[in-house]
Amino acid sequence: MNFEQARSNMVEQQIRTWEVLDQAVLDLLYAVPREDFVPPPYRTLAFADMEIPIGEGEKMMAPKLEARIVQAVAPRKSERVLEVGTGSGYLTALLAHRAAHVHSVEIRPALAAFGRANLERHGADNVTPEIGDAARGWPTRAPYDVIVLTGSTPVLPKALLEQLSPGGRLFAVVGEAPVMVARLVTCSAPGALRSVELFDTLLAPLANAEQPPRFIF
Numbered sequence: 001m002n003f004e005q006a007r008s009n010m011v012e013q014q015i016r017t018w019e020v021l022d023q024a025v026l027d028l029l030y031a032v033p034r035e036d037f038v039p040p041p042y043r044t045l046a047f048a049d050m051e052i053p054i055g056e057g058e059k060m061m062a063p064k065l066e067a068r069i070v071q072a073v074a075p076r077k078s079e080r081v082l083e084v085g086t087g088s089g090y091l092t093a094l095l096a097h098r099a100a101h102v103h104s105v106e107i108r109p110a111l112a113a114f115g116r117a118n119l120e121r122h123g124a125d126n127v128t129p130e131i132g133d134a135a136r137g138w139p140t141r142a143p144y145d146v147i148v149l150t151g152s153t154p155v156l157p158k159a160l161l162e163q164l165s166p167g168g169r170l171f172a173v174v175g176e177a178p179v180m181v182a183r184l185v186t187c188s189a190p191g192a193l194r195s196v197e198l199f200d201t202l203l204a205p206l207a208n209a210e211q212p213p214r215f216i217f
Contacts, residue, residue, distance in 0.1 A: 010029070018064040020064065020067040022071045026067075037088040038090075059204065069171050074098075075099035080100055084134045084206065085151050087115055089119040106131060108207075109131055112129060133208050136208070143163050152172070153206055154176050155174065167187065171183070176205075182200075
């Protein structure tokens with residue numbers, strides 16, 4: 001398989017056509033070899049417009065969604081990122097290329113080991129991988145300039161919003177199947193939040209995601 005041709009096809013046919021127009025993000029997709037973060041049995045599918053199984057019942061997001069996330073949160077070299085859900089480590093690596101430091105928290109130890117090994121092989125030395133449950137916040141490293149949730153959540157936890165620095169951005173897919181929306185929340189000052197809906201999508205939920213109140217009859 002010609003990985004370079006497949007990578008170029010992915011960028012030009014999937015990602016650029018899905019409103020990812022930031023050239024720095026497009027260049028990043030060439031710089032970070034996605035195939036190196038995919039389990040070996042699925043390596044030839046690394047550039048396909050699909051989710052890829054990575055074990056523990058989890059999947060890598062489709063590449064166009066990962067690119068839209070990086071474009072939406074636009075990390076800067078001076079900023080600290082919290083990633084909720086390390087998974088394969090590919091999105092972690094993309095964020096790490098743009099940010100000062102990424103704190104990536106994975107609840108499943110086997111996946112955390114898989115993602116850490118991928119990141120070490122890639123040479124991502126500005127990532128702190130941790131094992132734990134950050135679905136409702138990770139206060140030990142707060143505040144953050146960027147927060148990214150790699151699974152959906154029915155509601156946005158207040159604790160995560162409170163861990164955003166002034167000027168910070170949070171990306172999350174919010175809702176429950178079949179209705180979910182990608183949302184970007186910007187913090188202009190403590191307690192002052194602005195939310196923008198970016199696009200409709202579907203994403204598997206985070207483990208232990210916060211649930212809305214339910215009526216009990």
